[in-house]
Structures are given as C-alpha cells and as structure tokens.
Amino acid sequence: MIEYRTLRVALLGAGSVGSRVASLLLEHGDELAARVGARLHLSGIAVRDTAAVRDVALPQELFTTDARELIVGADIVVELIGGIEPAREYIALALASGADVITGNKALLATHGPELFDLAEQVGAQLYYEAAVGGAIPIIRPLRDSLAGDRVDRILGIVNGTTNFILDRMDVAGEDFDDALATATALGYAEADPTGDIEGFDAAQKAGILASLAFHTTVPVTAVHREGITGITAADVESARKAGYVVKLLAICERIVDADTGVEGVSARVHPALVSRQHPLAAVHGANNAVFIEAQAAGSLMFYGAGAGGVETASAVLGDVVSAARRHVVGGPGVAESTSANLPVLGMDRITTRYRVTLQVLDRPGVLAQIAGVFSGHGVSVEQVEQSVPEDGSDGTATLVIGTHRASEADLSATVATLAASEPVQSVQSVLRIEGE
Numbered sequence: 109m110i111e112y113r114t115l116r117v118a119l120l121g122a123g124s125v126g127s128r129v130a131s132l133l134l135e136h137g138d139e140l141a142a143r144v145g146a147r148l149h150l151s152g153i154a155v156r157d158t159a160a161v162r163d164v165a166l167p168q169e170l171f172t173t174d175a176r177e178l179i180v181g182a183d184i185v186v187e188l189i190g191g192i193e194p195a196r197e198y199i200a201l202a203l204a205s206g207a208d209v210i211t212g213n214k215a216l217l218a219t220h221g222p223e224l225f226d227l228a229e230q231v232g233a234q235l236y237y238e239a240a241v242g243g244a245i246p247i248i249r250p251l252r253d254s255l256a257g258d259r260v261d262r263i264l265g266i267v268n269g270t271t272n273f274i275l276d277r278m279d280v281a282g283e284d285f286d287d288a289l290a291t292a293t294a295l296g297y298a299e300a301d302p303t304g305d306i307e308g309f310d311a312a313q314k315a316g317i318l319a320s321l322a323f324h325t326t327v328p329v330t331a332v333h334r335e336g337i338t339g340i341t342a343a344d345v346e347s348a349r350k351a352g353y354v355v356k357l358l359a360i361c362e363r364i365v366d367a368d369t370g371v372e373g374v375s376a377r378v379h380p381a382l383v384s385r386q387h388p389l390a391a392v393h394g395a396n397n398a399v400f401i402e403a404q405a406a407g408s409l410m411f412y413g414a415g416a417g418g419v420e421t422a423s424a425v426l427g428d429v430v431s432a433a434r435r436h437v438v439g440g441p442g443v444a445e446s447t448s449a450n451l452p453v454l455g456m457d458r459i460t461t462r463y464r465v466t467l468q469v470l471d472r473p474g475v476l477a478q479i480a481g482v483f484s485g486h487g488v489s490v491e492q493v494e495q496s497v498p499e500d501g502s503d504g505t506a507t508l509v510i511g512t513h514r515a516s517e518a519d520l521s522a523t524v525a526t527l528a529a530s531e532p533v534q535s536v537q538s539v540l541r542i543e544g545e
C-alpha cells in the first residue's frame with residue numbers, strides 16, 4: 109500500500125452540499141488519494157450547531173464551531189456556508205494563510221470577487237468556484253481553461269432551475285404563474301421566500317460570473333440588467349407557443365459594439381425571453397440548467413445538467429478539491445483570473461435584439477397604420493403583424509402582436525412609451541425579446 113503525503117481539507121458548512129462533500133471525501137478516500145497523489149484528510153467541519161441533524165450521517169468528532177482554528181491549520185478550505193459574512197472573512201483568512209479555497213458562493217463572488225481574486229494572487233493561492241454556476245455542470249473550468257484560447261461572442265444560459273421549472277410548468281401543463289410557483293414550492297424547488305429566484309437575482313449573480321470569465325473583464329452584478337418572471341402570464345406562454353417559441357429566463361452575456369461610438373464592449377442581462385422551439389435551450393425542461401456558448405473558433409457548445417441538488421453540486425466541489433490538491437502535489441502557480449481585456453460594460457440601451465410586442469387596441473379604421481407609424485417613427489422595422497378579435501367581436505377591441513426586425517433597446521423602449529400614451533392603444537400587454545437567433 110502506497111503511503112501518500114496528507115493534505116488537510118477543512119470544510120465550512122454541512123448543509124445539503126457540504127454534508128455530501130464530507131461523505132464523498134470519506135467514502136472515496138483511497139480512490140481520490142490514488143488520483144491526486146496525496147491523501148485528502150478531512151480535518152474538520154465548522155458549523156454553527158454541532159448537534160444539528162445532517163442530510164447524511166457523519167462522524168460527530170469532525171464537527172467544530174471554531175472555524176478560524178480549522179482554517180489556519182488547513183491546506184485546502186471548502187466554504188459552503190453561503191451568504192456574505194462570515195464567508196468573506198473566512199475565505200480571506202484561508203487565502204492569507206496560504207490555503208487554496210473552494211467555494212460555491214455566487215453571491216459573495218458577484219459582490220466581492222475582485223478583492224478575493226486579488227488576495228489569492230498576492231499570496232499565490234487559488235480560488236476555485238465550479239459549484240457557483242450551474243450546480244453539477246462543468247462550466248467555469250471550460251470557460252476559464254478550455255476556451256481560454258478562443259474568443260467567446262455570446263453566452264445564453266438557463267442558470268436558475270426554479271424559474272425554469274415554473275416556466276416549463278406554464279408551458280407543458282398550462283398552469284398560470286401562481287399555480288406553477290405553488291407546485292415548485294410543494295416539490296421543494298422554490299424556497300419559502302422565492303424572491304431571489306423569481307426576480308432574477310440568483311441568475312444575475314451567475315451572469316456576472318460567466319460574463320467576467322468569458323470576456324476577461326470584470327462584470328459586477330450591479331452592471332447586470334435584471335428582470336424576473338413574475339410578469340409572465342399564461343397568455344404570454346400560450347401566444348409564444350402558437351408562434352413556435354417557448355419562454356425561458358435567460359442569462360445573456362455578449363460582446364456588442366456601441367452603435368454610437370463604434371467601441372466594442374460587453375453586456376450582461378437576465379430577463380424572460382422567447383426562444384425558438386428548434387433551439388437546443390428549448391429542450392431544457394424541469395429544474396435543469398444549460399449554458400449555450402457561441403465561440404468564434406469552437407462554434408456552438410452546450411453544457412447541460414442538474415443546476416442544483418446536494419450530491420450533484422458536491423460533484424463540482426470535489427472536482428475543485430482534486431484540482432487544488434493536485435496543485436499542492438505538483439506545485440506551480442495555477443490559473444489566475446484574467447481581466448486582461450478590460451472591455452467597457454455597456455448599458456441595456458446599447459443592446460439590439462428582436463421583439464414581440466402585444467397590444468390591446470381599438471378596432472377601427474386607421475389604427476394599424478397609426479401604430480405602424482409609431483414603430484417607423486422610432487426607426488424600428490416591423491417584420492410581422494398578427495391581429496385577433498374576440499370571437500363575438502363585441503367589445504370593439506383587437507389584440508395586435510407585432511414582431512420586429514432587430515432593433516436597439518433604446519429605440520424599442522421609446523416606441524413602447526409612445527404606444528402606451530397613444531389614444532387607440534388600450535394597453536401594452538407584453539414586450540418580450542426574441543433570443544438565440
């Protein structure tokens with residue numbers, strides 16, 4: 109039997125992911141040692157309450173409430189407590205003590221990422237975070253390493269399982285938003301307070317992380333445009349279906365050229381969008397996640413799988429533990445975060461896309477021409493118009509669905525503002541962007 113050297117792994121947090129990480133480390137110790145060339149010794153698990161019941165049974169002697177003592181004695185620290193503090197303080201302490209750190213804490217990375225990456229670089233330590241986006245799906249390492257020689261143009265991601273589950277129920281089962289949310293809550297996908305998911309905060313944090321990596325540019329979460337899915341109605345989903353689309357909450361990160369200045373920049377946004385049923389993302393059902401990447405040399409790539417779940421996310425964490433451990437065995441500085449491109453992050457008004465605008469209008473002569481005039485007056489080209497009237501034709505109104513050619517968000521917003529204030533328009537029922545084309 110080979111006597112491997114030992115690397116001390118400190119685990120912070122024993123929730124659904126942390127407890128699985130601990131149990132896999134204990135269960136697969138021999139196999140991991142052979143793969144790494146060092147034995148991964150779980151030196152302890154820091155928790156708030158050592159007596160709490162865990163998802164999996166773990167040796168009681170591993171638990172401690174003294175996180176700091178555990179951290180300073182470790183070679184590798186795995187932070188799975190979530191939130192900003194004390195996670196930030198613990199990670200900073202671990203890096204300053206020379207340990208490599210693994211975290212799945214997207215909220216922390218989205219708000220304090222640059223300061224933690226700087227600290228890691230100063231001390232020659234590494235900060236790994238595969239579990240922060242897309243749960244089990246390998247997406248950080250492909251962007252950071254595999255595609256580092258290519259040029260990524262665009263990322264379209266379904267990076268929030270709860271909202272994908274809700275929108276999928278609305279599409280497949282015909283539920284309205286409230287019923288679909290209730291189903292998601294009953295099945296344990298949505299949290300008691302679902303705001304972070306349904307208002308797009310979780311997806312925006314992930315978009316900032318993906319955009320920063322893909323474009324070698326710091327994209328703070330504050331620069332990510334965010335809209336949630338609470339305004340999506342059963343009628344929107346049904347109308348989309350009839351037109352060959354499905355509604356998805358997308359995180360979209362892309363290179364764009366500012367039409368006014370000609371300067372290349374990047375944009376990151378999260379909002380519900382219409383996706384053609386032919387697009388690979390349309391086939392992502394339930395609470396699954398997928399990230400679709402368009403790169404100049406590689407072409408289109410899609411990464412698909414479980415975006416959450418204790419044991420699934422533990423797989424991504426353990427992959428990082430093995431990478432960190434191998435670096436300890438063979439030495440070397442590892443991979444630094446690259447913000448070398450440092451492109452400007454452009455505002456939402458700079459993006460261009462196609463739109464589908466649904467209006468309730470008075471059904472009388474000249475209205476169509478008047479509405480077409482509003483679009484053309486703002487430089488927005490109409491591609492398609494569909495009109496429907498109530499079956500008995502009684503209330504004197506019609507529903508108009510207007511599809512546009514590619515237009516700027518600034519021009520489209522101005523168009524919608526003028527439409528909303530114009531006399532024959534009774535209401536602007538929805539404005540949805542068409543993506544993935």
Ligand code: HSE
Binds near residue numbers: 270271297305
């Ligand atoms: N709440 C997230 C989701 C999982 O619904 O996908 C953690 O990021």
